[in-house]
Amino acid sequence: MSSHKPSKSPLLILKKGESIESTRSRKAFTSLLSSHDGTEIIHHQLIKGGRWGITPEDDQTNILESIYLLSGKMTMHTTEKEYLLEPGDFIAGQPVSEYLVFTAIEDxxxxxxxxxxxxxxxxxxxxxxxxxxxxxxxxDGYTAEHCKRIKDLSMLVGEKMQLNSESLHKLYFGALLHDIGKTKVPESILLKPDKLTNDEWKIMKEHTRFGAEILRKTNIPHLILAADVVEQHHERYDGSGYPLSLKNDQINIESAIIGLVDSFDAITSDRVYKKGRSNKSALTEIKQLRGIKYHPDVVDIFLSILEDY
Ligand SMILES: [Fe+2]
Structure with missing residues (x-):
C-alpha cells in the first residue's frame, strides 16, 4: 500500500525590511511581501503627510481589499466623511465601492x-x-520637485476645502500628471529658448488635451478620472484660459486648485532662463487676480495654507 503526501511549496520567510519587490518614493515605501494566484500582501510605510488611495472596482469584480494599520495614525476620507485610524484598526471591502484616501498624520x-x-x-x-x-x-526647466510640490500644495488646499474622496483622487493624480501632455509637444517647441510664434503657442496649448487623451487611454480608473482635471488646468475663472475658455464654476474645482498652485510655483521657481520671484511678490499678484483669473474661494484657502506651509 502506498501513502500519498500532498506536495508542499517551500515556506517563504522574509526578515524585517526584506520583500519580493519594493518601490520607494519621498513619502511612501511599498513592499510586495507575497503574491499567489492573484492575491497580494503588501506592506506600506507612509511618512507623515504621505497619501495613498483605493479606487473602487467595477461591481462585476469581486475583489477583496483590506487594510490593517500596524502603527502610526492615518485619516481615511470616504465620499461622505473622514475617519481617524489607529493601530489595530481594520478596513475591508469586497469590492471596495467608493474612493478612499488615506493621509498619514504620523509616520x-x-x-x-x-x-x-x-x-x-x-x-x-x-x-x-x-x-x-x-x-x-x-x-520644461523645472526640477524634479515641481510635480511633487504641486501635488502636495494642491492636496492641502483640497483637504481644507473638504473635498470628498473622489475629488481628492482626481486632484492627486491631476496635480501630479498635469503636464503629461507635453510629452507629445515637439522638443523644438518645448525647448525653444526664444519666444514662441503664434502657431507654436497653439501647439503648446494642446498639451492640456494631449494629457487628457494619454490618461483616458490607460484603462486605469484613477488615471481616467483625472483626465478632465488635466484638460482644464489652464482654464481661468474669467474665461481667459484654454482650451475651451470655460468660466467660473464651469471649471472643475480640482483644475482651479491646480491652476492656482501651478501659477504660484511657476512665478516663484528658478528656471533655466529666469530667476524666480519672491513668495511675497507672487502672493501680491495672486491677490490682485482673485476672482479674475483665480477662483476666489481657492485663493482664500491657498493664502491661509501658505502662511503655515
Ligand atoms: Fe500646463
Missing amino acids: SEFLYVCSGPMYHHYSGATKKMELLAVEIEKK
Missing part, C-alpha cells in the same frame, strides 16, 4: 491585502506615468 505602517493583482497592474503603470511627468518637467 504609519499598514498591511494591504488584495485578492486581485493590483500591485503590478496599477502601481507599475502609475509609476511609469509619474516618471514621465517628472521627466517632462525637467525638460
Whole structure:
C-alpha cells in the first residue's frame, strides 16, 4: 500500500525590511511581501503627510481589499466623511465601492491585502506615468520637485476645502500628471529658448488635451478620472484660459486648485532662463487676480495654507 503526501511549496520567510519587490518614493515605501494566484500582501510605510488611495472596482469584480494599520495614525476620507485610524484598526471591502484616501498624520505602517493583482497592474503603470511627468518637467526647466510640490500644495488646499474622496483622487493624480501632455509637444517647441510664434503657442496649448487623451487611454480608473482635471488646468475663472475658455464654476474645482498652485510655483521657481520671484511678490499678484483669473474661494484657502506651509 502506498501513502500519498500532498506536495508542499517551500515556506517563504522574509526578515524585517526584506520583500519580493519594493518601490520607494519621498513619502511612501511599498513592499510586495507575497503574491499567489492573484492575491497580494503588501506592506506600506507612509511618512507623515504621505497619501495613498483605493479606487473602487467595477461591481462585476469581486475583489477583496483590506487594510490593517500596524502603527502610526492615518485619516481615511470616504465620499461622505473622514475617519481617524489607529493601530489595530481594520478596513475591508469586497469590492471596495467608493474612493478612499488615506493621509498619514504620523509616520504609519499598514498591511494591504488584495485578492486581485493590483500591485503590478496599477502601481507599475502609475509609476511609469509619474516618471514621465517628472521627466517632462525637467525638460520644461523645472526640477524634479515641481510635480511633487504641486501635488502636495494642491492636496492641502483640497483637504481644507473638504473635498470628498473622489475629488481628492482626481486632484492627486491631476496635480501630479498635469503636464503629461507635453510629452507629445515637439522638443523644438518645448525647448525653444526664444519666444514662441503664434502657431507654436497653439501647439503648446494642446498639451492640456494631449494629457487628457494619454490618461483616458490607460484603462486605469484613477488615471481616467483625472483626465478632465488635466484638460482644464489652464482654464481661468474669467474665461481667459484654454482650451475651451470655460468660466467660473464651469471649471472643475480640482483644475482651479491646480491652476492656482501651478501659477504660484511657476512665478516663484528658478528656471533655466529666469530667476524666480519672491513668495511675497507672487502672493501680491495672486491677490490682485482673485476672482479674475483665480477662483476666489481657492485663493482664500491657498493664502491661509501658505502662511503655515
Ligand atoms: Fe500646463
